[in-house]
Every structure is written in structure tokens, then in C-alpha cells.
Amino acid sequence: MSYDDAAPEFPGKHGTGFFVSFGGALFLLTARHCLGKPGIDFGDIAARLLIPASPVLSGNYVRFSSVGRAVSTERFDEFLGHEEGDLDIVALEVAAVDNPPHVLSEVRARSVVLPPTGEWFENSIRHFAAEGKEPVFRTRGYPHEGTDTEFDYGRRHIVVQGAELLGRHVGLGPYPHTRQFRVFDNSPISEPNGMSGAPVRLRVSGPKEERYALVGMVLGGKFPNVFFATVEWLTAAVQKSMIRGEGL
Numbered sequence: 001m002s003y004d005d006a007a008p009e010f011p012g013k014h015g016t017g018f019f020v021s022f023g024g025a026l027f028l029l030t031a032r033h034c035l036g037k038p039g040i041d042f043g044d045i046a047a048r049l050l051i052p053a054s055p056v057l058s059g060n061y062v063r064f065s066s067v068g069r070a071v072s073t074e075r076f077d078e079f080l081g082h083e084e085g086d087l088d089i090v091a092l093e094v095a096a097v098d099n100p101p102h103v104l105s106e107v108r109a110r111s112v113v114l115p116p117t118g119e120w121f122e123n124s125i126r127h128f129a130a131e132g133k134e135p136v137f138r139t140r141g142y143p144h145e146g147t148d149t150e151f152d153y154g155r156r157h158i159v160v161q162g163a164e165l166l167g168r169h170v171g172l173g174p175y176p177h178t179r180q181f182r183v184f185d186n187s188p189i190s191e192p193n194g195m196s197g198a199p200v201r202l203r204v205s206g207p208k209e210e211r212y213a214l215v216g217m218v219l220g221g222k223f224p225n226v227f228f229a230t231v232e233w234l235t236a237a238v239q240k241s242m243i244r245g246e247g248l
Helices: 042-047 101-110 119-130 231-243
Strands: 017-022 024-033 064-071 086-094 136-141 150-151 157-159 163-172 177-185 199-203 212-222 223-229
Touching: 017 101, 017 231, 024 101, 024 212, 024 231, 042 064, 064 231, 086 212, 086 223, 086 231, 119 212, 119 231, 136 212, 150 231, 177 212, 212 231, 223 231
Parallel strands: none
Antiparallel strands: 017 024, 024 086, 064 086, 136 163, 136 199, 150 157, 163 177, 177 223, 199 212, 212 223
């Protein structure tokens, strides 16, 4: 969510995001379109986000120091209708100075450690294919419809409920940096709006212990198919953000 000084009683909705750590720094990753269209002041939006450090730290919202947007040198002329090669990924760096130590500790505990590269994921896809299998992915986000999520401005009452989706890999996504999966028929929702920015995970352990590795971030889709930016592009976005982030 976010607030606006001009209308503080009407918080905005921005989809989903998740925390990652890389090189000792902390970031919030989300889909660029969750913050707005290219050309707007993403720093202004990031400065007004209301993201709690943890579910139990009421009122302790995370502050960010910069925003890095991922673009490609390839000009994807039809990518989201934008000719700059926009990859629909933003990395918001968590301010190391403006956040109290306990907030930073909470965020770090909730963060996924990004790998130096994401090559292992593509290798895993090839390994599954060689065995005639397709991996199963799991994602959790906050859809606008299909749950008990409710923004009742009149009663000043807000409920936000998440949903978890499981699906099987079905190949490349609509853009060069994406792959996609088909959601299983028992999905709790039928519309992915609001799931953008959700982490996508792949199970990497045996039946006795469920462990998952981050493999990407949801960008969109048309049910039952959901497409996501793969993890190597997330790492690249964070690396670029550390060099050329837009200050807040």
C-alpha cells in the first residue's frame, strides 16, 4: 500500500513484492508496473509506500534510499508497449541509515539471499527436460480478487489476504527474460491481478524437508498461465541498482 498527503484516508494498492539481500544490502523487488508507468517519479512512489518491517511490528514501515529500474539494451518494441526495453523489474534499496536497527534486523530475517547469477536455474530446467519432466513452481502473492482482501474506505477498514498458487512449467514466457507455468486446476483464485511482484520458488529438497529456491518474480499472465522474470534478471536488476539507483 501507499499513502498520499493529499488524500491520506485513501491508501493506494500496488500488488506484491518481497525482500532480498545481496552483497550485504537489502532490497524490495517488485514489478515496475506495480509502481506506475515509465517516466514517472518512482522515487516519489517508493517514499510513500507503507511496507511493514514484519507482521508483528505495527507502524514500523521500511524506508528506501533509491530505486533501480531494469532495462535491456535490446529494444523490445512491444514489451508492455514501451520501446526502451523495459523489463518490468524494479529494486528498491532499503535505507541503511534511515531505518532503526530492529527494522533492518526484521527485514534481513525475511529476505531471500540472491545468488551471484541465475545460471543454475536454466541448468535445472535443462536437467528436468532431459528426464522428460517439467518442474512445479510455487508462488504467493496478494491478488485483488478471489480472497477476503477488502479496502473499505468508508469504514476505514482494510483487510489484505494472500493466496498461494502452484503450477507446472510450460516453457518460455512472452518475453526473452521470462518463463511461464500453468496453474493447477485447484487454484484458489481465477484472476492474477495483484500477484505481480510475487516471488516464484522451485522445490529443491526431498520429501522429508521442504526447501525452496527463488527462481523468479511474477510479471503477469492470463489464467491459467502465469509468466515470470527469471532469477538471473532479478540479480542483474539489483546489481544495476547498486550502481545507478535513483535517489529518493
